[in-house]
Amino acid sequence: MPHLLPSLRLAAVGLLAALLAACAGGAAQLPPASYGDGSVAPSEQYTIGPLDEITIHVWRNPELSADKVRVRPDGRLTIPLVQDIPAVGKTATQLQDYIARELSKYIEQPIVSVIVNTPEGNFNQQVRIIGATPQPASLPYRANMSALDAMIAVGGLNEFAAGNRAKLLRIDNATGTQVEYRLRLSDLIRKGDSSANVMLKPGDTIIIPESRF
Numbered sequence: 001m002p003h004l005l006p007s008l009r010l011a012a013v014g015l016l017a018a019l020l021a022a023c024a025g026g027a028a029q030l031p032p033a034s035y036g037d038g039s040v041a042p043s044e045q046y047t048i049g050p051l052d053e054i055t056i057h058v059w060r061n062p063e064l065s066a067d068k069v070r071v072r073p074d075g076r077l078t079i080p081l082v083q084d085i086p087a088v089g090k091t092a093t094q095l096q097d098y099i100a101r102e103l104s105k106y107i108e109q110p111i112v113s114v115i116v117n118t119p120e121g122n123f124n125q126q127v128r129i130i131g132a133t134p135q136p137a138s139l140p141y142r143a144n145m146s147a148l149d150a151m152i153a154v155g156g157l158n159e160f161a162a163g164n165r166a167k168l169l170r171i172d173n174a175t176g177t178q179v180e181y182r183l184r185l186s187d188l189i190r191k192g193d194s195s196a197n198v199m200l201k202p203g204d205t206i207i208i209p210e211s212r213f
Contacts, residue, residue: 027167027182030198033146045091049122050075054087056099059111064103068117081106092116124203129154131208132161141202148188148197150206156189162211163189168198169205 048054052071056079058064066079075088082102087095096114103110119140126138127150134155139145147168157163163186170179181198185208188196 027180030168030181030183032195033148033197033199046116046119047089047091047122047125048087048095048116049120049125050088051120052087052116053118053120054095055115055117056096057113057115058099058103059113061107061110064107064110088122126203127200128205129208130205131166132158132163132210133208134158141200141204145200146197147183147185147200147206150200151185151189157185157208160210161186162209163187166206166208168200169207170201171203 048071050071050073053068054066054071054077055068056066064080066077069077069079071077071087075086076084077087078084079099082099085095085099085102090098092114096112099114100110100112103112125141127141127145128138129150130136133151137154139150139153151157164184166183166185168181168183170181171177172179183198183206184193184196185206187193
């Protein structure tokens with residue numbers, strides 16, 4: 001049996017190396033963002049969040065309209081004739097339909113339009129950037145937002161950032177599970193490598209570790 005020990009040790013070392021390599025490369029790679037194709041795709045429908053600033057216009061009834069009203073932290077807002085409107089989680093279209101139904105109790109066939117002036121971003125529609133960056137932040141997601149857009153908004157990488165070891169965490173809506181992707185932010189920010197840019201989705205979290213050295 002003693003003559004088997006070196007072989008077993010070598011096998012154990014090989015297995016450990018394989019596991020470490022698998023862990024290091026376990027995160028998937030997102031496709032690079034495309035440039036210059038002239039197409040602008042709409043984002044997922046925006047749902048209203050707390051503290052969003054909204055304008056509500058009731059056609060031919062300016063006294064019932066509300067200019068730049070802010071959604072309360074409890075997710076509701078109030079306009080003339082309609083109290084405590086549940087706004088959070090609704091799209092602008094859903095909110096205007098709800099308000100029109102409520103106003104129809106008082107006026108005939110109200111026509112309502114809703115505009116989100118300043119989106120603060122529902123939690124599940126924000127993009128979060130944390131770790132080795134000058135200004136960690138939660139950013140409201142907007143259509144066609146990329147990793148480059150997010151990094152510009154937070155001031156890029158700090159001097160200690162290991163940008164090429166950054167990770168993007170994303171919830172798979174179909175399964176409800178969290179998926180991890182690799183990012184090459186150092187190549188993107190410091191080398192201008194456009195192939196390292198990726199498109200973001202609402203709810204993404206970017207984690208930037210610091211260098212070990």
